[in-house]
Amino acid sequence: MAESVGRGHADPAGRILSPGPRGPDRDHRREIEAHIAERVDDLVAGGLDRTEAERRARTEFGDPGPALDEMRRIAERRLRRRRLLRALDELRIDLSTALRSLRRHPLHAIAVVLTLALGIGATTTLFTVVDRVLLRSLPYADANRIATVWSVDSQGRNTSLSLPDFFDLRAGSGAFESLAFIRGGSLTRLDGERGASRLGTAFVTEDFEAALRPKLAYGSLSAFADGGVSEAIVALSYDAFLRHLGGDPGRVGEVLSFRDGGRRLVAVLAPEVEYPLWADAYTPLREGDAEWVGLSARDYRLDNRAVGRLSRGATLASARAELLGIAERLARAYPDTNREWGATAEPLRDLLVGDQETSLWVLLAAVGGLLAIAVANAAGLAVSRVMSRGRELGVRASLGMPAGRIARLVALESVLLSLVGGALGTAVALAATPRLTEGAGGTVQAAGTLGVDARIAAVALLISIVVGLAAGALPALLGSRTTLTQRIRRGDSSRAAERTRAILVGTQVALSVGLVATTVLFARSLSTLQSVETGVETEGLTVSRLTLPSEYHGVPERRRVLWDDLVRRLGDDSAVEAATVVNHAPLVGTGVLSPARVEGGGGEVVPSVWLRMTGERFFDIADIELLSGRVFGSLDHAEESDGVVVSAAAARSLWGGVEVLGKRLTLERQLASDPDFQSPIEATVIGVVEDTRAQLRGEAVPAVYLPMRVHPWTSAYLIARAPPGPRTEEAVRSAILSVDPTLPIGEIRAYSDLATRSIQRDRFVASLSSTFAALALLLAWVGIYGAMTFAVQRSSRSLAIRIALGSTSRQASGAALRPTLLAIAAGALTGAGLAAALAPLTAALLVDTAPLDPQAIGIGVATIAAVALAAGWLPARRAARTDPVEVLRD
Amino acid sequence: MGASDIVSGTLELLVLQVLADRPLHGYAIGQEIKRQSADVLRIGENVLYPALHRLEDRGDLSAKWGRTPRGREAKIYTLRAQGRRRLERDRERWLSRSDAATQILRGAS
Structure with missing residues (x-):
């Protein structure tokens, strides 16, 4: 029968009776069979013979395939939902277990949270700075094509270029699609009751907008293209806009009065625009303006800048070659003023962030080291916790909890702690970042007030989770692998844990030595700078610069x-x-x-x-x-x-x-x-x-x-x-x-502040790096103390036996602490190597200080040895005072 | 009237209504709808069973294997409290709407 009928609808019997592959499917088929049997009974009761009734019933039902498919889909959906619910339920249970266990051991929780808060806070803070200064794109359209153009003196130094040279360079250059000249000067704004005030002003040629295409807050720069011939105009930096016009956008378009006449405010630049750094205002450079005076001299190379946009297809190298060629022609044509003068171009990006770039990457590496120490520390603490929970986890395993779930339980605790630490760390970052901005100066300061925004918060969250998983992975592995009997007997597993802890301690020590040694270098470089014979006394003096109109x-x-x-x-x-x-x-x-x-x-x-x-x-x-x-x-x-x-x-x-x-x-x-x-x-x-x-x-x-x-x-x-x-x-x-x-009054400042501006970055690096090093030492101290206490606790039984068998307590405790001491020694050695490897990276930031300095490394090693001694003293004494009778009775 | 003519929401409403009096197995539900509609509504099995499973999945019905009055094994569906509430709510809505639709259709003819 099955063979005689086509597939489509009928041989439903064959399909229905064939055993379904899965439980739900079989159930559905049984239900349909029951339906057909009932129908057959009804038909027979109505007078049909059974064979005919059966045929009728099946024909009426038709092909059960679509119904079965639909029922299967419903069943599958239900199954998935159940699985998800169960998983969520397990997670909820694990979460509450984890929370309960953390609550029962608040000291452990607090230690881990503080450790991670320090690490994550420091990392987030520094990342905020790096993000703002290095990672954000520059506020200029297609900024990678913008280059600054310079004259090069006979000693190869880039200097300001003169206006006649600029015109010749612009006329001869094909590598730049636009090239603008910027004359540094000032405008004096007259503002009724507030009197006169001075604005650092960039007097720019007509290519200014095309070359730079800066991001604007309000208005448009298009009027700059005619060189200010049709109307006197000005654009303001965002900062000046806030200071002078209270940030009122309604005043864009207004004519502002200056000592040399009115200028219409056509645009306000975006807050992050910072080229040239000193510019409060931008206005077209017009022949006949006060600023024009003297500019026609070919050797007037002072306070002038040029910035250009490379043509598509041109590279920095091709532009440089071209500029140099033109400069050589000029040197021949005007030997009096241009002999031995060259010309070159530099990426704008280098000018804006170059000064900070190295120091920020070095500091980020340092803070990464600090974070690694924090992670190692948290992991070490968690390993001890797992081991001291041996019995509890063993019972869970013997009651049927799968190893994976035990691992998850342990890792969950770590992630929970890390999230709390991360939240605390972000709070620390919020508090620390503004202070950091003050200290940083230069580009960092120009980037405006640094806040911790959503992006940074997301980064902090991500760091927290990754750190939690990293710190939880080792203990989770150790916690899930060992068997019940091992746990109860405190056998091999605690030795494995001890080894793990020793490795973690070694890592912390190595990183700390590296950080301390590097910090010593920065501090020495700074003190070199601060102690130089400046030949002038700046203390107790107040200065103010006055430029006459x-x-x-x-x-x-x-x-x-x-x-x-x-x-x-x-x-x-x-x-x-x-x-x-x-x-x-x-x-x-x-x-x-x-x-x-x-x-x-x-x-x-x-x-x-x-x-x-x-x-x-x-x-x-x-x-x-x-x-x-x-x-x-x-x-x-x-x-x-x-x-x-x-x-x-x-x-x-x-x-x-x-x-x-x-x-x-x-x-x-x-x-x-x-x-x-x-x-x-x-x-x-x-x-x-x-x-x-x-x-x-x-x-x-x-x-x-x-x-x-x-x-x-x-x-x-x-x-x-x-x-x-x-x-x-x-x-x-x-x-x-x-x-x-009517004289414009500028800033009135301490001479010493002005004088130390050029070493602000060195101070910033040194102070930040010593903060990191101090934190690293603190964490290493906690780590070493924890590891030693743990080692003493773990080996109390063998200690007691040794002492009972006649060892002196000194010998016995020495044996107990040997692995940790070895780890510290190995770590110190590795750290010395690390410090040596870091030398080339730090060289660029040092003044009159050799980057590879045995003395600095020695200080690093000695410091960590002192920390280890301080941390190990208490546990060692406890070990030595072990009372064999008490321990063995326990 | 073929089963496919019944909008699925309506079918579900009818199923809930039929089960309001007593638990029934699938075949009996179909027969009961036919009987109560004086043979006007016939529910195709290919529509009925998925609908029953959907209602069960949604929590309006519970289902378990039991015996039919003839003593045969079959899955018996029972209206749950949630299904009863839905029935009451949807019945009112359906009745008022169908009254409105009927009125329009009367006027048009």
Whole structure:
């Protein structure tokens, strides 16, 4: 029968009766069979014979296939749901078991949570900084194609380029699709009741937007494309927008008034735009503006920048080759100004983050080490816990709990603790990040206030889970593998656990040694920087930079009177002990260079010297020591004086020695940008003073000091001998307002802050790294203490037997602690190797400090030995005092 | 009227209604619907059994193997409290809607 009928519908019997592959299916078939049997009974009762009734019943039912399929689907869905529910239920039970067990041992829980909170907190904090500075994309469209363009001096240093050179480079270059020139200067904003204020301003050429395409907060930069010819316009940095306009977007489009006229505010840049770093405002560079003065000189290479966007297909290398070619042509065409000058390009990215990049990666590696120590510590603690729970887990296993579930139970505890630790750690990160931002300075500071945002929180969560699993994996493995009898007898398993703990301790020790040794290097490098002979005393001095507006250009007499008045007024203030001025103060990182010729010194290369125009008493107030001759007296401040004071370095570089009193020199020009400072100055040396540096992270520079009254400069640092603070600030402010109320007042700061700005990064690295090292030592101490206590506990029985059999307690406890001591020794050795391996990575961050330093590594090893001693003393003593009778009775 | 003509929601409602009086096995449920509708509604088995399983899966019915009045083994379906609540709720809704639909259809003819 089965063979005689087609597949489609009928031989339902054959299909129905064939045994179903699975339980539910068979059940469904039985149900359908019961249906058909009932139907047959009904039909027979209605008068049909049984064979005919059967045939009718099956035909009526039709092919049961689709119904069976549907029923199977329903059954499967149900099964899946049940499995999920059961799994969730198990998880719930395990979770409550884990929680209960953690509650019963709060000390263990607290120790693990604190350990992990430290590790995760430190990692999250640092990751926040790294994320903001290094990982976020730059706020410029297609930023990888943006490069800065530089002139290169005869010593291969990248320097600012001149406007004529820029025009030639732009005309000759095919590698850049757009190239913009940026002149650094300032605008003075006039704001009714608030008076005048100075805005660091980028005066830019028409390609500015095309080259940079920066992210904007409001408005558009398209009006910059016509070079500001049709209308005077300005764009503000976000920071300046907040400070000056209160962040009110309704004021975009308004005409703001500046000393040289009104400018319409067309755009506000996004907060993360930070090129050029000092720019509060951006405005087109127009011929005839005050900033244009002097720019047409081909050797005026100061405060200028160029930035361009590479054409598609061009590479940095091709651009560099092209720029160099053009520079060589220019050197031939204009030998007076361009001989030995080259040109090059650098990626914008390097300029913005390059300075921070190495230090941040090194710190991230350090914090990674710290996290690894925390994980090893948590794992070690968990291993001890698993072992001391031997009986409980053994009973669970013997009651039928599968090994996998025991492992899960143990791992779950670890993940739970890690999540709590992570939450705590994130809270730590929230508290620590703003402080870190303050300390970091530079790009980190420019990135704005760092907050822990959703991304960072997600990273912290991820770290927590991974850390929990990593710390839980070993104990879970140990907990699930051993059998009941082993557990109850405390046999092999505890030896395996001890070995595991020893390895974990070794790891912690190794990482700690590496961290400590590296920190010693950073600290030494920093102290080298801090202890350098700066030649100038910055403590107790307050400074403020003042840039004179255009009315003061071309009228030296007016400037002379102004500086005189200013110094006198400030010095007269009761809050100020003494006051002076200097155009560029030592250590602040800026200055003007002039070529200097000396009699008889007709060499090919004319040395350049740093020009410092100084007010009366400058050397006294800055405490720059006189080596020979004399410093300026009041007569030298008279206009006809030609006396100058030179630094020892200048004497050496100009005459090859320091016996230079009475020697004559010619400073060829002071400032190419200003007609006031074009004529050569003939001068006679009247004194030699000790060297100073342009900045701390740099070398002593050759400096020539001239009297400000004879050569009144257009900008200067006002220096007051008065402690920095509100009282002094008020004194400076009122002195400036009293001589000319329209002068823009800049920041008033402690000279020492300004002077140490260049080593801020070194301080940041050293302080962060020593924090990490201290935390690492703390964790290592906890780890070693835990391991030793554990070893003593585990071996109390064998200790007791040894002592009972006649060993001295010293021998016995030595045997018990030997594995841990060996682990510490091995770890220390590995750590020394690690520190040596890290040397090349840290080299870039060190000043006058050898990266591979046996002494630093020795300090690392000694520190960890001391920590181990401190941590091991208590457990060792406990071991030695083991009372055999008590232990064996137990 | 063929079984496929009955919207599945309606079929489920009818099943719940038939089971409201007493537990029944699948065949008897079909017969009862036929009887109570005076032979107008006939439920195809290929629709009935999946519907029963769905209702069971949903928790409206419980099912267990038992004996039919003829003494044959069959799966007996019982209305559960949840099914009874659903029946009461859905019955009201169905009746009011079908009244409304009937009214429209009367007017159209």
